[in-house]
Amino acid sequence: MKQISILFTISILFYFSCKPRSFNQTGTANEYFTIVTVAEETPLFSTSNIIGTGLLIVGDSVLLVRTDGINAMTHFAGWRVSDQQKTRPYFSIGRAPGKSLGFLSYGIYENKLWVNDIVKNRVIISNIAEPDSPNVEKSCPIFYYWTQLQNDSILVGSGNYDSDYKIELLNLHTGKVFRQMIPYSSVNNKSMPREKKMAYESFLYMRPQNDKCVLARRYADEIEIVDLKNQTAKIVKGPEGFLPDVMEAKGNDGKMLSTRNDDTRYAFVKVKGTNEFIYLLYSGYNHYSAHFDYGNSIFVYDWDGNPVSKLSFAGDVADFAVTTDNRIVYALRTKDNTVTKTIINLAK
Amino acid sequence: MNNKLIFIILLIFFSCRQDREPDKATPASFVRLPGDFEIYNSELGKKSFIPGNTGYSLKLFTTINVSCATCLLNLEKWKLFYKEATKCNKILLVPVCYTKDNFEILKFLFEEKKISGIEFPLLLDSVGTFTEMNKQFGGETSGMSVITNAANKILFSGNPMDSETVRKRFLEFICNFSAQDLLNEN
Numbered sequence: 001m002k003q004i005s006i007l008f009t010i011s012i013l014f015y016f017s018c019k020p021r022s023f024n025q026t027g028t029a030n031e032y033f034t035i036v037t038v039a040e041e042t043p044l045f046s047t048s049n050i051i052g053t054g055l056l057i058v059g060d061s062v063l064l065v066r067t068d069g070i071n072a073m074t075h076f077a078g079w080r081v082s083d084q085q086k087t088r089p090y091f092s093i094g095r096a097p098g099k100s101l102g103f104l105s106y107g108i109y110e111n112k113l114w115v116n117d118i119v120k121n122r123v124i125i126s127n128i129a130e131p132d133s134p135n136v137e138k139s140c141p142i143f144y145y146w147t148q149l150q151n152d153s154i155l156v157g158s159g160n161y162d163s164d165y166k167i168e169l170l171n172l173h174t175g176k177v178f179r180q181m182i183p184y185s186s187v188n189n190k191s192m193p194r195e196k197k198m199a200y201e202s203f204l205y206m207r208p209q210n211d212k213c214v215l216a217r218r219y220a221d222e223i224e225i226v227d228l229k230n231q232t233a234k235i236v237k238g239p240e241g242f243l244p245d246v247m248e249a250k251g252n253d254g255k256m257l258s259t260r261n262d263d264t265r266y267a268f269v270k271v272k273g274t275n276e277f278i279y280l281l282y283s284g285y286n287h288y289s290a291h292f293d294y295g296n297s298i299f300v301y302d303w304d305g306n307p308v309s310k311l312s313f314a315g316d317v318a319d320f321a322v323t324t325d326n327r328i329v330y331a332l333r334t335k336d337n338t339v340t341k342t343i344i345n346l347a348k
Numbered sequence: 349m350n351n352k353l354i355f356i357i358l359l360i361f362f363s364c365r366q367d368r369e370p371d372k373a374t375p376a377s378f379v380r381l382p383g384d385f386e387i388y389n390s391e392l393g394k395k396s397f398i399p400g401n402t403g404y405s406l407k408l409f410t411t412i413n414v415s416c417a418t419c420l421l422n423l424e425k426w427k428l429f430y431k432e433a434t435k436c437n438k439i440l441l442v443p444v445c446y447t448k449d450n451f452e453i454l455k456f457l458f459e460e461k462k463i464s465g466i467e468f469p470l471l472l473d474s475v476g477t478f479t480e481m482n483k484q485f486g487g488e489t490s491g492m493s494v495i496t497n498a499a500n501k502i503l504f505s506g507n508p509m510d511s512e513t514v515r516k517r518f519l520e521f522i523c524n525f526s527a528q529d530l531l532n533e534n
Contacts, residue, residue: 070448093449095456102416102453119417119453252421 098135410493436523
């Protein structure tokens with residue numbers, strides 16, 4: 001009997017010492033995500049033959065699906081939330097004025113849809129409420145990995161690796177940078193090499209009230225919340241807390257860059273927000289994964305960096321959108337080309 | 349016993365099998381041109397290239413993806429290659445371009461002078477007819493390139509943009525190609 005007890009104790013000890021932990025225990029944020037909600041999705045509408053790559057919500061009433069730009073004539077297709085009927089499409093694909101060729105970042109401000117066309121080097125703005133008004137083009141001569149618009153005049157950019165600052169504000173009328181903030185740390189009194197900056201490449205999202213923005217790292221499991229008024233920043237670790245695993249190489253232009261290696265993992269792949277919360281779609285996948293930029297968990301923080309909640313999906317979603325009252329998350333599922341609805345009720 | 353025999357045969361088979369070398373002359377075959385395609389280069393004008401009657405004893409055909417600005421960097425690489433090649437021999441470079449955006453990015457970059465100094469015509473293959481008719485290119489994304497004679501007979505093939513060695517061999521072939529070779533080919 002005594003031997004059986006000892007064996008039992010040893011077995012239990014082995015079990016708990018070897019059991020993989022779902023949460024990192026070294027001070028990462030995951031342990032603070034005590035509220036985990038399993039998303040109870042209901043299908044809202046099918047995008048039918050449109051292959052979606054992104055999702056936006058306008059005024060809580062219209063959902064815009066970014067098309068793949070290959071099998072469509074426009075970059076966006078729209079559906080009304082109320083009756084799930086299609087709206088007019090937005091942004092014809094093309095080189096003519098008002099049309100767009102290709103972009104990384106895009107978004108909504110004051111019910112206007114904008115794209116930062118990296119081929120044309122212009123920001124193009126469409127007034128959704130006025131279908132007859134022509135799209136407006138504004139020069140953006142600097143390449144940023146990701147941008148946001150504060151209004152018609154001010155672009156906030158991150159990912160200009162020739163700059164010593166993580167955040168730059170550019171006047172869209174003059175095409176000039178008028179403010180820089182949050183310097184990359186210097187190494188031996190020298191500017192941080194551009195490949196080191198690139199390792200921390202981030203998506204940028206502007207709080208709707210324009211006082212803060214968040215940088216969500218692509219290859220490091222952390223976010224950085226920037227106070228634009230005080231010009232200060234706070235780094236918050238993500239659910240696992242991993243650092244970039246990338247390698248350095250020389251680009252076609254002769255400049256150094258960081259690029260993915262066999263072990264590179266993606267961290268955050270989409271970021272959205274309301275005035276109350278930051279919502280981050282988390283991948284965690286190796287870059288050789290079939291859908292490395294999809295995720296099945298949305299982590300929610302407040303704008304002070306405090307973890308609020310984790311929303312878990314059954315399977316991967318490509319993108320999502322949140323209503324301004326933090327009550328509904330819409331998710332884009334490319335597996336069956338549908339947009340789903342989940343009640344979350346995170347209202348403060 | 350039988351299993352051992354099969355194993356030995358397979359072993360010999362796989363140990364002797366050689367991967368196809370990409371940079372050597374292929375068996376005689378021809379590049380076929382589609383009947384209907386657009387020739388584009390706003391700098392040169394359309395009259396610069398008449399398929400089948402070019403007056404060039406050597407031609408180099410390649411396929412280029414022009415669906416994104418980054419992909420178009422390959423055009424810059426070909427521009428440099430063409431400068432080197434034409435220093436030592438008369439050759440016409442014919443990049444066959446494909447995309448699904450109706451060549452909007454390509455035309456925009458030409459119009460905005462962001463692409464310039466391209467001294468060869470571009471063959472715009474809007475529906476992929478060229479690669480369909482020329483299976484030896486291995487599809488649109490292969491990067492395979494071939495050197496032909498005036499009658500489009502393939503003399504040499506490989507991917508010179510992917511390997512410096514293949515690039516050198518392409519240049520050597522072009523530079524060493526003489527009128528006598530031409531007679532022998534014909």
